[in-house]
Amino acid sequence: MPDADTFVAMNGLTREYVSSKGLFGPTRSMRAVNDVSLDVPRGKVTGVVGESGCGKSTLARLVLRLIDATAGTVMVNGVDLGTLSAGALRKLRRDMQMVFQDPYSAIDPRYSIRRALEEPFRVQGVRLDKGVIEDLTAKVGLSPRMIESFPHQLSGGQKQRVGIARALALKPSFLVLDEPTASLDVSIQAQIIGLLEELKQDLGLTYLFISHDLSLVRYFCDRIVVMYLGRIVEILPNARATSRHHYSRTLMESHFEPDPARRKLVTRLAGEIPSPFNLPQGCAFAARCTAASELCRRERPLLETHADGHQVACHHPAD
Amino acid sequence: MALLTVDGIRVAIGSLTPLDGVSFTLDKGQILGVVGESGSGKSLTAMSVMGLLPLIGGRVVSGAIRFDGIDLVGLAEPKYRALRGRRIALISQNPMTSLDPIIRIGAQIDQVAMLHLGLGAEAAKARSIDLMCQLRIPEAETIHASYPHQLSGGMKQRIVIAMALAADPDLIVADEPTTALDVTIQAQIIQIMVDLVRERGLALMLITHDMGVVAQACDRVVVLYAGRVAEANSVEAIFADPQHPYTRELIRCIPRHGQAPGSLKGIPGAVPSVMDYPQGCRFHPRCEAALPLCGTSVPVFERKTSGFAACHASEAVHA
Numbered sequence: 001m002p003d004a005d006t007f008v009a010m011n012g013l014t015r016e017y018v019s020s021k022g023l024f025g026p027t028r029s030m031r032a033v034n035d036v037s038l039d040v041p042r043g044k045v046t047g048v049v050g051e052s053g054c055g056k057s058t059l060a061r062l063v064l065r066l067i068d069a070t071a072g073t074v075m076v077n078g079v080d081l082g083t084l085s086a087g088a089l090r091k092l093r094r095d096m097q098m099v100f101q102d103p104y105s106a107i108d109p110r111y112s113i114r115r116a117l118e119e120p121f122r123v124q125g126v127r128l129d130k131g132v133i134e135d136l137t138a139k140v141g142l143s144p145r146m147i148e149s150f151p152h153q154l155s156g157g158q159k160q161r162v163g164i165a166r167a168l169a170l171k172p173s174f175l176v177l178d179e180p181t182a183s184l185d186v187s188i189q190a191q192i193i194g195l196l197e198e199l200k201q202d203l204g205l206t207y208l209f210i211s212h213d214l215s216l217v218r219y220f221c222d223r224i225v226v227m228y229l230g231r232i233v234e235i236l237p238n239a240r241a242t243s244r245h246h247y248s249r250t251l252m253e254s255h256f257e258p259d260p261a262r263r264k265l266v267t268r269l270a271g272e273i274p275s276p277f278n279l280p281q282g283c284a285f286a287a288r289c290t291a292a293s294e295l296c297r298r299e300r301p302l303l304e305t306h307a308d309g310h311q312v313a314c315h316h317p318a319d
Numbered sequence: 320m321a322l323l324t325v326d327g328i329r330v331a332i333g334s335l336t337p338l339d340g341v342s343f344t345l346d347k348g349q350i351l352g353v354v355g356e357s358g359s360g361k362s363l364t365a366m367s368v369m370g371l372l373p374l375i376g377g378r379v380v381s382g383a384i385r386f387d388g389i390d391l392v393g394l395a396e397p398k399y400r401a402l403r404g405r406r407i408a409l410i411s412q413n414p415m416t417s418l419d420p421i422i423r424i425g426a427q428i429d430q431v432a433m434l435h436l437g438l439g440a441e442a443a444k445a446r447s448i449d450l451m452c453q454l455r456i457p458e459a460e461t462i463h464a465s466y467p468h469q470l471s472g473g474m475k476q477r478i479v480i481a482m483a484l485a486a487d488p489d490l491i492v493a494d495e496p497t498t499a500l501d502v503t504i505q506a507q508i509i510q511i512m513v514d515l516v517r518e519r520g521l522a523l524m525l526i527t528h529d530m531g532v533v534a535q536a537c538d539r540v541v542v543l544y545a546g547r548v549a550e551a552n553s554v555e556a557i558f559a560d561p562q563h564p565y566t567r568e569l570i571r572c573i574p575r576h577g578q579a580p581g582s583l584k585g586i587p588g589a590v591p592s593v594m595d596y597p598q599g600c601r602f603h604p605r606c607e608a609a610l611p612l613c614g615t616s617v618p619v620f621e622r623k624t625s626g627f628a629a630c631h632a633s634e635a636v637h638a
Contacts, residue, residue: 190585219574254506256531
């Protein structure tokens with residue numbers, strides 16, 4: 001039973017997609033998210049990191065039930081999302097919102113910023129008091145004169161601020177941030193991360209932060225979840241912990257520091273990423289792993305808890 | 320003499336001047352990083368060198384571009400065509416825009432050598448497969464017969480690199496070659512490019528917004544801001560002792576390992592549009608070190624205590 005400090009509890013969460021080869025061809029299935037159990041602690045930033053196809057964005061959508069799970073449950077504040085009616089779910093969504101990766105497609109181009117920010121109130125039937133829109137834009141650092149402008153008049157960073165303002169409109173306590181800075185310049189990315197840090201402090205928010213950028217995750221998150229091909233392979237209890245899974249290590253070694261004195265020696269990765277439609281029987285990373293043994297190819301390692309709540313799914317974890 | 324010399328080029332598109340006095344040199348066996356935010360003129364600089372400005376209605380109005388003794392500004396298109404692909408090759412950000420989706424991979428690489436080196440079909444194929452092996456493309460024979468959609472993004476980018484190398488060029492212009500790729504793949508591709516430069520004595524102009532990539536791969540760096548050069552120096556010096564506040568801020572935008580929470584700030588504001596470049600130093604409205612002088616007088620690009628920069632706040636050294 002999740003304790004009071006857990007805001008969201010996922011248990012055995014799975015999402016399967018089926019595709020067919022041609023109109024009458026054989027169907028095949030893949031699990032974008034495969035048996036994921038994860039607690040999101042209240043008031044903390046939980047980071048989910050991984051490469052394309054690891055299932056991190058699908059996980060973000062499952063948590064808010066924007067898509068339905070094939071199996072498993074999501075409990076929010078002790079309420080099972082899967083059992084809720086459409087109406088009850090909509091009401092609960094006031095408390096949990098999402099900030100999308102692409103601020104360009106997240107706002108209707110024909111809506112003024114005011115109208116875009118009024119929309120959540122209209123959809124939820126919440127009374128809109130005078131000055132609320134002005135407060136919201138001020139909170140995300142947009143100047144009041146932008147309220148009457150249209151998305152095409154705004155820069156990418158300003159649009160993402162509108163996206164954040166809209167997510168905050170109904171005073172949620174939980175935000176899912178799905179690569180909110182991936183399409184922005186580094187200078188603007190740093191601005192947005194700074195803003196998210198401030199908002200978390202001021203409003204006591206809980207974040208689930210999805211990213212492919214390890215340096216950002218390490219900087220911004222209290223806890224780091226590493227995913228590979230639909231499964232959690234490692235959970236680092238804090239940003240300073242050293243990773244023990246060989247995939248997480250590869251990920252860290254592939255990240256270039258902005259310091260020529262700390263150049264990385266890039267070792268060649270053997271093997272290819274397996275097809276998600278045809279996963280190997282054992283560890284999904286075994287084909288690319290330097291520490292892989294016969295056991296790894298035969299048996300999939302389970303996520304085991306080590307000291308300090310550090311969880312690793314590896315038969316031969318590094319020290 | 321340097322292989323490539325870009326000397327004070329001004330580029331006009333209609334009545335606008337998006338590039339205004341960009342200069343740098345590049346030697347054989349060297350990697351030059353061209354960095355800056357979007358809108359700083361990185362891609363326009365690449366297009367100027369490639370002679371592709373007419374495609375967007377632009378032209379070099381003053382300044383010179385010399386490649387191995389040849390004056391590229393005003394070079395007739397048939398002569399440019401003999402250089403492009405043969406001696407100067409381009410790797411673009413999105414491999415899909417460089418590959419024809421309905422032609423087999425192999426044919427696309429083969430035709431470069433057939434066209435530029437006059438090789439027969441079989442010799443060209445043997446050469447392509449050899450190149451693919453050098454780029455660590457597994458099962459080169461099979462991939463040679465595949466179509467682009469059958470390959471992953473990282474593999475497609477390797478094919479584009481193979482195409483760029485097929486005619487054995489002297490200079491490669493790579494415009495954000497790894498921006499669209501996952502980190503582990505990015506690390507591999509950057510390593511491949513660095514190895515090629517070292518082994519073949521190629522010159523590489525690497526356009527990127529990622530200071531991590533710059534620190535990892537480059538020998539020299541040119542920082543562009545709003546169509547002008549802000550600073551140029553060796554990679555070690557530019558990270559250790561940046562002379563221009565813009566360079567300093569750009570480096571600070573990337574969180575370092577172990578950086579304290581709340582300390583990431585970003586650069587306030589955004590790159591100005593070419594339609595309203597500010598008077599004086601174009602960075603002064605965003606600059607924390609701005610002096611009254613910066614708003615009225617354009618700083619000269621001159622020798623500083625370390626390298627060259629265009630900044631009133633940094634002391635000049637007169638030889």
